[in-house]
Structures are given as structure tokens and as C-alpha cells.
Amino acid sequence: MKLAVRHVTRYGFDTPVRRLVQSLRLWPSQFEGQTVLDWTVDTGSAIDGAGFRDGAGDWTQTASLRGPVEVQEITVTGTVETRDLAGVLRGHRERVPPSAYLTATRSTAGTAELRALAADALEGMDGATVLDRAHALCRTVNEAIEFVPNETEPHTTAAEALAGGQGVCQDHTHVLIALAHAVDIPARYVTGYLMSTEDSVGAEASHAWAELWVDGLGWVGFDAANACCPNDAYIRLGSGFDAGDAAPIRGVVDGAATETLDVSVGVVDGARQSQSQSGGGQEQSQSSDGASQSQRQQ
Structure with missing residues (x-):
């Protein structure tokens, strides 16, 4: 499938800041499941580092912008040809050992409640493969947390999301990572895009899912928000220990100001787009006062 992306992020400051430095992870991953046909990251008047x-x-x-800065806009456009590999990250080259992703952060720290949920998910599966156990954990998270936007915050932890029973894909992913860690399965946070369908959730903004390490297969993606493995409707950008570590945009501001964030994301079928510019995609704008320089995945 050919997926066309347009992702616009606009930062505004109520008081001009002296300098803005950002770390951008906005380029699609290199692996057998996706081939970049064209891709542009436009940082406006910022200096690319x-x-x-x-x-x-x-x-x-990196990108930096000297002030006074009142507005910074980053526009990502491009087309990626994707293949359905049943969630397997085949052909991706990296040097970090899987065992490193047994490390918990504040967002994915285990609690008695999370460990109990992992045990319940795997009850009667003592002889099951790691892959089957991973699928069971993914289904359990999907059932435990209802997808409801605006019920959690960017810094909501896995334990807090589980206690509330509601959240967005960022929360589903943090909880799945915590459950995987509870049963000694390496797991990490992944950011990217998802083309919206009638049945998908979380596709109106940058998306997130987890990858769990399965011996013999390697890293396998699990989207707990949609109770599935990523297919050719997904574009993978990058990974990390949690949402903050994997954020597509992170930044440091030199100056005291209140920051606002507006994001619009559109992912459409590129083949249909070439026939009609009005086909297939959805866009959503988000605003938040005092937002940080890292984006939240819906």
C-alpha cells in the first residue's frame, strides 16, 4: 500500500523566546515493511543541525531557531510504500540488545496491580510460546483500558491509566510494556502513523504501539489500542523506552513563556490521492496550553 502523510506541528509562545533547539525523529524507519518514496521535513526558518x-x-x-521566536512550524510530507509483515520488524538494523528494553521508566514502572493483570492474562498458558503470550497481553490491555481521548495527561503512568480504565494509545502502550516487563519480555514504545479506517482508533494523530521481543522472530509490534499487530496501514518512525523517550519532537526553550501546541495529521491511501485529492484521510487539530516540547500520541 502507498500511504501519503501530511503532519503539521505548530508551536506558539505568548512571549517571544530567545532560542529554540529541537531534536527531530520524524523520518520513517528502514526495514522490509516500508520503503520511502519521497519524504520532506520542513522546519521553516530553523537551521538544520x-x-x-x-x-x-x-x-x-537537530534544528535550532534563534529568537525572538513567537511561532515554530514543522511540516512533514511524504509517501511510503508499506507491506504487511504481521507486525514483524524484519530487516531493521540496530545495535541495542533486546535485554536493554527490560528497563522500566516512571511511565512504565510495575505495580502489584499491573503484575496481577499480567498473571491473569497468562493464566493457563505455562506451555505457550512467547508469541502467544504476547498476543494474550495485548488483548488484555485492550479489554482493560477503553479508548477515550482527553481522559489522561501526557505524563499519566501505566499504573494511573490502568486504575482509570480509560486512555489513548499512549496509555495502552505504556500498560502493555509494563505487563511485558512483569513476565520478563523485553518491550519498547514505538511512534508512527496509522491510516484511519472504520474500525481503527487513534488514527487521527500520531500513533503509538509497542514492540515485544520474540525469540526466533525478533521485534514484533502490538497495537493494544486496536488489539492487533501493525500491518500495511502503519508507518513506523522510531522507538524508545516510553513516550517521552520516543517522542518525534523534543525541544529545549531558552526563555520564559507559555507554550501552545497545534497538531494536524492526515494519512491517506496514496493511490487514491493521486486520483482525487479529497479521498481517504482525516485530520485532527489539537491545542493545549503549557504543552511541552514533546508530542502526545493519541
Whole structure:
């Protein structure tokens, strides 16, 4: 499938800041499941800095803007040809060992409640494969947390999301990672895009899912918000220990100001788009006062 993306992020400051430095992880991953046909990251008047591929295989580039800065807009456009590999991250080159992703963060820290949920999910599966156990954990998270936007905050932890029983894909992913850690399965947070369908949730903004390590297969994606493995409707950008670590945009502001964030994301079938510019995609704008320089995945 050919997926066409347009992703616009606009930061505004009520008081001009002296300088803005951002770390951008907005380029699609290199693996057998996706081929970039064209891709542009436009940072406006910012100065592009050094770029590098990190140990997890993700491309990162810096951008800086000298003030006074009142508005910074980043526009991502491009087309990616995707293949359905049943969630398997085949052909992705990285140097970080899977065992590193048994490390918990504040967002994915285990609690008695999370460990109990993991045990319940795997009850009677003592002889099951890691893959089957991973699927069971994914289904359990989908059932435990209802997808409801605006019920959690960017810094909501896995334990808090489980207690509330509601959240967005960021919360589903944090909880799934915590459950995987509870049963010694390496797991990490993944950011990207999802083309909206009638049945999908969380596709109106940048999306998130987890990857769990399965011996013999490697990293396998699990989207707990949709109770499935990523297919050719997904574009993978990058990974990390949690949402903050994997954020597509992170930044540092030199100056005291209240920040607002507006995001619009459109992912459409590129083949249909070439026939009609009005086909297939949905866009959503988000605003938040005092937002941080890292985006929240819906």
C-alpha cells in the first residue's frame, strides 16, 4: 500500500523566546515493511543541525531557531510504500540488545496491580510460546483500558491509566510494556502513523504501539489500542523506552513563556490521492496550553 502523510506541528509562545533547539525523529524507519518514496521535513526558518542514526536504528536530526521566536512550524510530507509483515520488524538494523528494553521508566514502572493483570492474562498458558503470550497481553490491555481521548495527561503512568480504565494509545502502550516487563519480555514504545479506517482508533494523530521481543522472530509490534499487530496501514518512525523517550519532537526553550501546541495529521491511501485529492484521510487539530516540547500520541 502507498500511504501519503501530511503532519503539521505548530508551536506558539505568548512571549517571544530567545532560542529554540529541537531534536527531530520524524523520518520513517528502514526495514522490509516500508520503503520511502519521497519524504520532506520542513522546519521553516530553523537551521538544520547534525543528523545521525542512533543505536536503535532511528534517524535523529537537530534544528535550532534563534529568537525572538513567537511561532515554530514543522511540516512533514511524504509517501511510503508499506507491506504487511504481521507486525514483524524484519530487516531493521540496530545495535541495542533486546535485554536493554527490560528497563522500566516512571511511565512504565510495575505495580502489584499491573503484575496481577499480567498473571491473569497468562493464566493457563505455562506451555505457550512467547508469541502467544504476547498476543494474550495485548488483548488484555485492550479489554482493560477503553479508548477515550482527553481522559489522561501526557505524563499519566501505566499504573494511573490502568486504575482509570480509560486512555489513548499512549496509555495502552505504556500498560502493555509494563505487563511485558512483569513476565520478563523485553518491550519498547514505538511512534508512527496509522491510516484511519472504520474500525481503527487513534488514527487521527500520531500513533503509538509497542514492540515485544520474540525469540526466533525478533521485534514484533502490538497495537493494544486496536488489539492487533501493525500491518500495511502503519508507518513506523522510531522507538524508545516510553513516550517521552520516543517522542518525534523534543525541544529545549531558552526563555520564559507559555507554550501552545497545534497538531494536524492526515494519512491517506496514496493511490487514491493521486486520483482525487479529497479521498481517504482525516485530520485532527489539537491545542493545549503549557504543552511541552514533546508530542502526545493519541
